[in-house]
Amino acid sequence: MLETTFTATTTTSTGTVATAAITINDYSANQEKQAALLAALQNLLGERGVLLDPIECEKYCKGARYGEGKAVAVLRPNSHEQVVELVRLCVDAQQALLMQGANTGLVAGSTPDTSASVFVVSLERLKQHIVIDAVNRSVEVDAGVCLQELNDALLPHGLFFPIDLAANPSIGGMIATNTGGAKLIKYGDVRQNLLGLRAVLLEPAGAVLDLQTALRKNNTGPDLKQLFVGSSGAFGIITRAVLQLHHLPKQTATALIVPRDQTAVLEILRIFERDCGEFLSAFEGISGTALQAVLRHIPDMQNPFAPEACPDYCILLELCSSASQDISGIVLDDLMMRMLEPLLDQEVQNAVIGRGKDLWRIRHSVSEALRHEGKMIAFDISMPRSALVEFRVEATTFLQCNYPWIKCMDFGHWADGGCHFNLVWPADAKMTFDASVVQELRQQIYDLVVHKYHGSFSAEHGVGPYNRDFYQRYTSDVAKHLAGKIQLLLDPQRLSGLTWFGGV
Incomplete structure (x- = not known):
């Protein structure tokens, strides 16, 4: 194996001149060019600014839930000026870059592919200001x-x-x-x-x-x-x-509510919006199957409805205000009680009031709990919230008829039309997990969301490699063309590592 050391001299934006060396093995002409670039970047970014060890790079190359690949290097600038210089160096060398923040995304948008051709630019050290x-x-x-x-x-x-x-x-x-x-x-x-x-x-x-x-x-x-x-x-x-x-809120009031049925969910939302106005800060739906998964897999979690069993569906509702009750004369706990009393035995079957942190812990633990149930098939969708009930009935019926072994464990932001329509392929299912079946199912659900209910296949998580094909499928040609033109203007060499806009 041939081993060669390259040395580069760099003049930074402050006029500082520095040199650094990098050793590579078994190089080609292209690797020689890349090694010279890496040496220049080491000059610029200093100690720990360029990571090459595959073990050290591993956490930057694996997504929070999806996506795992390889990077040539991880660049870790600690100032705006260093970002400017590294971009100049990499663009001049026609080196592809992939931007990364905390790498918590769920569509692999900050995760390199398996080609080992990009530099990951991590901004984790850019936090002085x-x-x-x-x-x-x-x-x-x-x-x-x-x-x-x-x-x-x-x-x-x-x-x-x-x-x-x-x-x-x-x-x-x-x-x-x-x-x-x-x-x-x-x-x-x-x-x-x-x-x-x-x-x-x-x-x-x-x-x-x-x-x-x-x-x-x-x-x-x-x-x-x-x-x-x-x-x-x-x-x-x-x-x-x-x-x-x-x-910051000076008052909050939280309740976990059991609606009479799915139709009652939207009626409860309408009433609270109408009568509580700007005090309504959250309205989150949680299916009974998701709640049961939390109770099974999250330590020290108790059924908030005990001794009664978990309901088929519940709503986490929060009121908050930045005005103190002494000034406003409004006590949100009392307001919550006054709102719920006339709804009990009508739209509302049961309610647990208070214990805000405990109730929010249930909501924030759902995703973690579902991972223990089997292979998760996540959908981050949205639609006009008036369509949510009809969609949920149709989608769950479709699953029962066509994929009866798959469990629906959904939850989401009903107040803004969002739904994490998460499904689980149980670990003990008689049918072995099949990625092609999942892809078929995913397209069928998205077709329902986008075409029938005029919704979005990505409500919050953005567009990344994980849903690139769905961007191409559901985005209009005119919109793709315009997005592609903008990217061509700002990234003519397609060096950002993200190439789905405009169908490229």
């Missing part, structure tokens, strides 16, 4: 800062970024996938709370698009920051964001 403007209710924050880190910093100011998730993603990743969460009905998604951002472009290589404004009103042309929201990192690397913040 958190500047809070409490008066403006905004924050400037580096893209690598994780949601929990941001909210910990905001806590002394009585503020928070209200995207409620079971995971702890990075701010840059949340923008790239337009994260929603369980409290979207009150606070909106990331798109609605993004005031500005800064991004490094691939064309021109290393150019900086600085849209770091803390303005809520700015009607001076197209809102270019929105190009990067939901783009999965295909249009550039977000290095900083300006976010709108909200006051």
Whole structure:
């Protein structure tokens, strides 16, 4: 085996000149070029800035739930200036890049494929900057800062970024996938709370698009920051964001409600929206099968309805207010009771009130519990919420008739039309797991969602390799053409590692 060491000299944006060496084995001309690039990147990013050891790279190459591949290297810049320089170097060398935040996504959008041809750009070290403007209710924050880190910093100011998730993603990743969460009905998604951002472009290589404004009103042309929201990192690397913040609730009231039947779910939602208005902060459906899975597999979890059995379906409902009861004169616990009393024995069969943290722990434990049941077949779908009941009846009947061994263990954000229509192929099923059957089933469910119920095959999780084929199937040719043109403008060499826009 032939072993060769390459040395590169780099001049950074600050004028610093540095050299580094990298050793490769059994190289070709292309590998020689790549090794020289890696040496230059080591100069730029310093110790621990470039990871080459497959064992060290492993966690960056495996998704939170789906996707596992290989990368040539993992690049870990710790400043905006380093991102600018590494983009310039990699574009000049025509080296493909894959952007990665906390790698908590569920569609493999931040996971390399098996070709071992890309450099993963991890922004996990880009987290030095958190500047809070409490008066403006905004924050400037580096893209690598994780949601929990941001909210910990905001806590002394009585503020928070209200995207409620079971995971702890990075701010840059949340923008790239337009994260929603369980409290979207009150606070909106990331798109609605993004005031500005800064991004490094691939064309021109290393150019900086600085849209770091803390303005809520700015009607001076197209809102270019929105190009990067939901783009999965295909249009550039977000290095900083300006976010709108909200006051922490001073009161919350939580209830786990058993509806009379599925039709009653939407009637309960309508009544609470009508009579509670802006106090309604969450309205989450949980199937009885999902609740039972949580009780089976999550330690120290108790049936909230004991001694009664788990219901067929329940609703996790939350009211919250940033106004204190002393000032507003409203006590949310009392309001919850007043709302539920006339509904009992009509739309509502049973209700557990209070114990908010325990009830939310049930909701946030569903996904983990389902993994213990067998092979999970996850659907992140949305539709007009008026269609949810009809869809659920039709979809579950379809499963019973055509795939009777598959269990439906769904839950989701009924208030915003979202549903995690999660299915499980049980580990003890008589029929052995078959990926081709799953693909057939997935297409049939998505056809139902998109064509009959005018919904989306990806409500929150974005577009990634995991659902690339469905993007091609359900997105109109005109929309794909326009998205492809935008990507061609911003990434003409297709170096972002994300190539599904426009059917490319």
